[in-house]
Amino acid sequence: MRIPCPYCGPRDAHEFTYLGDATVTRPDPAAPDAAAAFHAYAHLRDNPAGPHEELWYHGGGCRGWLRVTRDTLTHAITGARFAADSSVSAPSVAKDPS
C-alpha cells in the first residue's frame, strides 16, 4: 500500500503510523453530557466497510499528519491531504496580542 503524501509524494505505508478514524472530534469537556460524549469519542466507531477517513502520521518523511481517504474493502486510497487543511476543527491557538 502506498500513501500519496502531498509533500513527499507516494510513499510506502511502512513510513507511516496509523491513528485511526479522522471523523471523531474531541468533545467539549465543559458540556453537560461530557462523560457520555468522551466515551463515544474514545471508544465508539462507525468502522465502515468502504470509504474511511483516517489519520496517518508521516514519521518516515515530512512528519506531517495526513487525513487519508481509503477504502477498507480494497485498500484503495482516493485522497490524502494535510490534516491541518481538513474540515476537522483544529484546536484554536491563542493569537499573540503584540
Place this chain on the structure above:
Amino acid sequence: MRYSFLSLLANAVTGQKLWSAAWRDAKPKPAYDAVIVGGGGHGLATAYYLAKKHGVRNVAVVEKGWIGSGNAGRNTTIIRSNYGLPGNIPFYEWSMKLWEGLERELNYNAMVSQRGILNLYHSDPQRDAYARRGNAMRLHGVDAELLDREQVREMLPFLDFDNARFPIQGGLLHRRGGTARHDGVVWGYARAADRLGVDIVQNCEVTGFIRDGDRIAGVETTLGPIRAGKVGLAVAGNSSRLAAMAGLRLPIESHVLQAFVSEGIKPLIPGVITFGAGHFYVSQSDKGGLVFGGDIDGYNSYAQRGNLPVVEDVCEGGMALMPLIGRLRLLRGWGGIMDMSMDGSPIIDRSPLPGLYLNTGWCYGGFKATPASGWCFAHAIAKDEPHPAAAAYRLDRFATGHLINEKGVGAQPNLH
C-alpha cells in the same frame, strides 16, 4: 452415526461407503426460539450449548458463506490459558478445561494437542513481567513455569540464543497450551449441534433485522425473513456492520491479521514458540508445515488479505529467532478480519436492544476462546444474565471504566 472403533471397522471392510453426512444442510424455517448469526466456531458452539445445556433446541445458525469460512478456518490454531488479568484468567482457563474434554464431548477428533507454548523473554524487565504473569496464572490454578536460558536451550537447541540484539534469556512455559485443528473444531460443533436438532443454514446472509417496536424479533436474510425470540451475533470481523443494521455503534474496529504456512519439513518444532522481542509465533502442523504469524496490518480493513510490509516484518521476526528457517519456502499466506475492541478484550453480553445479544471483540485471540465463548454466550442468551466466567465482558465497561486492557496500550485497537 457415532464415530467408534466399530464404525471405523465397518467402513474399512465396506470401502468407506457407510458414512453419512456429518450434518444436515438445513433450509430455514419461518421462526425459531433463537437464531445465531455467524457459522464460525463461536456461533456453532453457542448453538450447541444452547441445545445441550439449556434445552433450547429450536435454534438456527445462519452463515453467509460456508461454516468455517471466516476466522475459524483462517487462524493459526493456538490454544492457551496464559492471560494475566483477573477478568480474563478464569474465562480462558474455563475454555482450556473445555478443550481438554472436547473430543469426548463432541465425539469428534478436533486434534487437540497440548504440546506446550513457550513465550521467550530477552531482557530482565520482560522476565519480571513473565514471572508476574506466571504467578497470577498459578494463583488461579493454571500451570506456568519460568524457564531460564539453559532450560530453554535443552528444549529448543536450534534457536538463536546469541542474537546480538535480542539474546534469549529464558521463557514462560505453559504446558497445557498447544494447538487444535481449527476446521475439526467447526465440524465437530456443527455435527454435535445438528444431532441435537440445530438447523445449520449456509449461504444465507443476514441483511437486516425484524423489529417489534424496540425489540429485535428476527433477521432479514438472502433466503427471506426468519423470526426469532432471540438473536445472537457471532460474526467476528463483521460485528460493526451487523450492529449498524440495528442502529448500534460498537467499541470495535475491523483489522486484518495475516498467517503463513511454509513447505512441509520433518518434525522440528515440538510446541508453540513465541518471540518476545518482536511479534512472531510459530508451531508445526501435523503435515509438517510451519504455521506462523505476527502483528496485524494495523489499519481498518475488511479485505481478507494483507499487505507486504507485515509479511516482511513477520519473516524478520522468524529469522531473528531461528535463522535455520531462512531457506524454507513460504507456501501460502492469507488474512482474516477480526474485531479489534478498544481494550483488546471481548464482549459477551446483551445489547441495548431487547432480543439482541453480542459476542464480539475477539481481537487476536478468539480461537482458543471458542468453547468457553459458546458456553458463556449460550448462558447469556438463555438466562439473560452474564455467565460468572464472562462477567467482566460487559458492553458497558467502556462507559464505566472497567476496561480489561492486557497490553495497557489504551483505546488503540491496532496496538492490542
